[in-house]
Structures are given as C-alpha cells and as structure tokens.
Amino acid sequence: MTFEDIRAKAISEWEALEHSDKPCILIGAATCGQAAGALPVLEAINAELVRHNIDAIVAQVGCIGLCYAEPLVDIIKPNRPRTCYSNVTPELVPQLIQDCIIDDNPHPDLALGTIGDDSIDGIPKLFELPMLKPQERIALRNCGFIDPENINHYIANNGYDGLVRALKMTPEQVIEEIKKSGLRGRGGAGFPTGLKWEYCRKSPGTEKYIVCNADEGDPGAFMNRSLLEGDPHAVLEGMLIGAYAIGAMEGYIYIRAEYPLAIERLNTALKQMEDYGLVGNNILDSNFSFHIKLKQGAGAFVCGEETALMASIEGKRGMPRPRPPFPARAGLWNKPTNINNVGTWGHVSAIMKYGSDWYAKYGSEKSKGTKVFALAGKINRTGLIEVPMGIPLHEIIFDIGGGIPDGKRFKAVQTGGPSGGCLPTSHLNLPVDYESLAEAGSIMGSGGMVVMDEDTCMVDVARYFLSFTQSESCGKCVPCRLGTKQMLDILDNICNGKGKLEDIDLLLELSEAVKAGSLCGLGQTAPNPVLTTLRYFRDEYEAHINEKRCPSLACTQLITYYIPADKCQGCGICLRSCPSEAITGGKRLVHIIDQSKCNKCGTCLDVCPSRFGAVVKVSGEEISVPSEPIPVIAVKRNKGASDKPSTGEA
C-alpha cells in the first residue's frame, strides 16, 4: 500500500465519522480528564446507549486543555455542529443522552461551546471563548479532536504529510527549513533547533542517535504528557523528520514511568506505524530507515538533563557529565546524538507540513512560533494553553486564565519550574519570550506557569523549590550537593522565625556560587527561585527575619489561629472539625484554641461560618483570649452591645 492509498483510506474513515448518520460521542480521557472522573462518565454513556438501544460511535480523545471544565464530552449529531459539554457527571448523562441525542435539544444551558463553522443559537463557539480565542494551536493542533489511538485520524488531518515532504528534500534542505522557521528548543533553554541538527549531521560517524526527552519532571508542568496522550503521532513524525535530517538510524523516547497512559499510547502508535511502514526499514519505500525504542525513566528529576538522560538510557545512574564534548559529537555510547524535547518534535512535524514561512509568522522577532504552557495555581481557568511567543503575561493570566479566584490580588507568576523564577505585578506587561524572561531573572522553561496570590508567601515558595532541587540533586558535584543544602537550611530558618539579618547576604553569595560552580543545569539554575524572590519580594524576607512575621500568613511556624471572644457564637463546628483536638469549649461557650496542641492546619478557619468570622489568623501580633471557655452571653453583656454577630475581619 502506498502512502497515497493509506491517506485515502484514512480520509474516508475520518469523513465517515464526521458525516456519519450515527451520533458520535467523544470524551476527553487523558490522565487529567480521568482524574476529574471521565471514566465513570464514559461507563454511564455506554450504559445509557445500551439502555436506549442507540447505535452511536463512542471514542476517547485527548485533552483540549480546558482542565477547569473537565470532564468534557463532545456530541456530534447529523446536521448539528459538534457541541462540547463541560463538567459532565455520570448523573447528568441520562439527561444529555435523552435530550441531545434522542430528542433534538442541544441544551444551551449545559453546553460550553460548538466546534466548527456552524453554530447553534444560545451556544457560543468554543474557540471564541476567552480562554481559547487568544490561542494558536500548533503543537496541540489535534489534541482533543482526534482519537490518539487511531493513526488514521492523524493521517486524515494532514498527518505524516510533513514527513512525505521531507523525504522529497535533501537532509540539508530539511535542516535549512527548520533553521528558517526560527524554531528553538521547547524544553526551556531555547537553543535553535536547526543549528543543533546541523552540528549533529556534520559530526563524523555513521552511527547516530536521536532522543525525544519526555522526562517531564518539573512540578506544575504537564505539557508533554498531554501532547503524548492526545496526539502521539505528531511527536513521532517530528522524530522521523529529525532522524532523516541528521542521518540517525535509531531513536529513543525517554519517558517518565509516572506517565503510564502516555507510554501506552506511544506503544500503540508505534505498532500502527510499523503496520503502515512508517517506522523500520525503508520507510515509505525510501532509503531511509529508522527504529524507535521506548525507555522508561525511574524517578530522577536530574535525568531531564541531557547527559544524565543519556547515562540513564545506557543503564547507569543518571548523573550528568561535563560538556564539551556535547552530545552532538559524543552522546549515547559516545556516538553523535541529538536530543529534543517532546514539544520541539511536535512543532517540527507542523513546520514541515505547513512551511517555515507560515511558522515564522507567529511569535516575536527572536522567539518564533508558539509555546504550550500549563496554567495552574491560584487562577480561575486552569489548563493547558498554546499561545504565540511574545504574548504579554497579563493576557495569559487575566484574559485566558480568567484572573485570580475569590477576589484575591495577584502576587506573582512562577515560570520555568524549579529552574525559573517568580515575576511580580510590575512585570505583567512582560512579553513571554526567551530573552525577556531571562532578563527578568526567570526562564521560559518547559512551560509550567503557576500563579500565586496574596496568600502565597514568597519565602516559602523559594524554600519549596530549594527543597525540591536539594532532594533531586544527584550529589556528583559539591556546589549543588552542599550549596543547595546550605541554602535550604537558611530558608528553613527564615520561614521558622529563626532567620538572622546576615542570612540574606549569605543566600545571595551562596546563590552565585551554586550558579557558577555546578556541573549541570539543575544546580546552575537551582538558585533562580531564591534570587528572583529576593529581587522582587525582599520585604517579605525582611518581615520574616526582623519582625518574625509572615505577611502572607502562610508560614505555619509564624502564624497563630485564635478565636476572638466577642465573635464566637459557641456553635461547636470548629471543635468538632479540629483534627488535633486542640479546641475546647461547649454549647454557647466561647471556644479556645490550645496553642500547644494546634498544628496550624487551618480547618477551624475553613469551617467557621463566614457570618461569624470567629476564627482569625495572625502573624507577629499579640493575641488576647479568655483563659478558659466562658459563656458567649457574658462576653456580649460585658461589651454591653448589640447581639448582631459581626462579620469577619481576618
């Protein structure tokens, strides 16, 4: 079968699905969808279809990125546009099936949006929603639309066209095309991809390797997982194109063992590619041969670093080594090796299909194209987004992400995970590109973006990242192994109210030493969260050190929960909920928190009815409470005042 035949078959299968006279139900069942409860919904759908004896097509698709609205279910009915329903629960399924499929009621009250050219009255178009409108989907072009376990869906949507085009060019022309597109490494460092390929191509030797880095270890980042779960072929096609350009015959995908669904989908995809002759010897009857192996990581963050990753593929402890020699010259088994991130490979396949000029239209002057970010933290619309490079931060946080929940104030956005930094309000106009982020002290990184509000303590955030890098340090070089430990100890002291004034200078000095002296990227970037928080939030450090006060009321050693006698109504809710049994009181008695028993979990504050507002959290303040429970009524009489319960002031 030629590729033309394969494509014709794939397109007819896809069109049959799109224009089927059967209803079609697609459910987003990537890991995050499953965590939100997609599988019980899927079960309910199947059961309901059987119950009504409806012949429908049901398929699982990847993640469209609207995590806050999961589980998502798309319904396609003949002569009606594809409609997306959000927050679907198993209980809602019978109604959806009855109204939307059996009857002809598209339920605008439950629908999130329609997909495609046609629309339905009362339902917005999905891609006109504020979260999706500013996005440009290149890497995520198929995520949430196609069945990732069906190669025909990918091929019908222009899949492997990029490879076919590349095979008609010389490898040098392919490299030139990638160089012209301006694509830079999406793993975070931003090295020009075409240039990297060229070095590897020109390296002496016939045995060369390429590697797809899917060891997505940054906490708060799930871009690679979503792409591999939602559209594995986009990444695999990119790898084929890269292998052809570089002259590699073997490739590895190094993927975290924590991503079982992505691993399963990659294995399925590789089998389908074999069946179609898209991997193996003489791909598409050309002289190009390429084999792909999957290697599972074993839980070491440092293996995201390229030399450590290669050591791990070779079966060794994943410890980095000095560069040069760079992998392009001496990588896996000392052979020339080219490593790119999952995201980079996903862009390559699109560039080869649509051309470098098309790609370079997106983005800013030095950072071309788009970038996928995982938006999380204190933000209304969490999810996975893909935006043109150069977009200002505030557009991502407020337009796409919908701002900060509960009317709180924005404090900082953290980009680049443990290697990145925290950017304050004054930087909200910053364009998101490699240079601007680096200048501000952060990095682009792999794409994690965690939003923080007024309740987030920046010293605690710095400590959090340091505790992560410190525990993930491989221990090979002294500055990283001991430097991060010393920094963490100092930050622990500051957060626990034991900081000294000279600690800030010592932190700065250690940061410089760890940056300059560490062997690999893990250590070299580990001080970034400390440096940026010191640069933009120094006053918070000073409050912890000088006043033993945490301005965000987050550091547990520096905060106190108490119950002001004039607010407590003696209802007993906090007493019953306290997991530490630290609250004493009784019916209509003012409750008291025993500070020696309180573990500062904050449950009492959460459960105290907001109309009472009788639990208060403070830091660095003297508190005054009765020594033992007294009748509520006595307090009121003493105050000689009204019975009106006051509102909270915490």
Next chain:
Amino acid sequence: MITLLEADIKDQLNDIFSRYNGNKEELIPILQEAQEQFRYLPSEVMLEIADFLKVPPSTVFGVSTFYAQFKLTPSGRSTVRVCRGTACHVRGVSRILDEVQKQLGIKPGETTADLEYSLETIACFGSCALAPVMVVDDNVYGRMTPTKAKEILGDTKEVGQ
C-alpha cells in the same frame, strides 16, 4: 508477609530474563520488572540480576539506590501518594501531608509496621487543576482538605481490615 524461596526467585527472574539479551543497558528495565514482580528489590534478586548482566553487584545496587522508583524494603499493600507539585503546594498540600503523616504514623518513604500502608510524596501528578491532590493506589482525590484526608484514610483503613 511474603517469604521468598530461592527457587521461587530464580524461576520468576528467569521468566523476566527470557525477554532480555543480557546487555548492560537493560539493567533499569529489568529492575523495573523485578520490582513489579516482588513489590521491592530483595538483595537476592539484585545479586541474580548482577549475575545475568555480568556486572558487579555494586553496579546494580548503585542504580537501584539512585532512582526514586526502586524500593529496597517491602512496601505496603496500599500506597498513599501526596502530590508536592507547585500548584498543590501553593494550594496548601503541606496541611494534607501533615494530616496523612499523623493518621498513618509514618513519614514519606516509610511503610507502616503492619505493611498495610506506604506513604510517598511525588513531584507532580499533572492534575494541577484539582490541586491539592492525594492518590490512594489508583484513586485520585482532588481538592483535598485535612478533614477529607482523615475521612479517606479512616475509610480505607476500615476497608483494609
């Protein structure tokens, strides 16, 4: 408590070895399969693997202690994993972890004496929209509170008994 007889270990390992060629690069996948089989890596197993790959036992031990995935002591029948991702941290997962530690009486990386529970923290589940997140075996619990943690562990403890 599982007791492993030497003959059992050899049988089960030979089954795993039959899928490999004995190249050094196969060490990590073999350790992963062995751990799946035995639920941890007993020293007898590591010695057999060293033999099979013709590498010194120190190499096998070095690799198995480097990667967080490998356990050298038996883990509990249930594993409680608390996410320490950035989003979970910002949304207060440390309160959850404190409560879980209190409930189980163990620290992350430890197993209860009755081998019922192991407690782990993991870098990120990538379910950041549901932060803070806790996972008990295959059940993902999102939007956690300390009280919810107490309830969940209370429930599973009873179910386990």
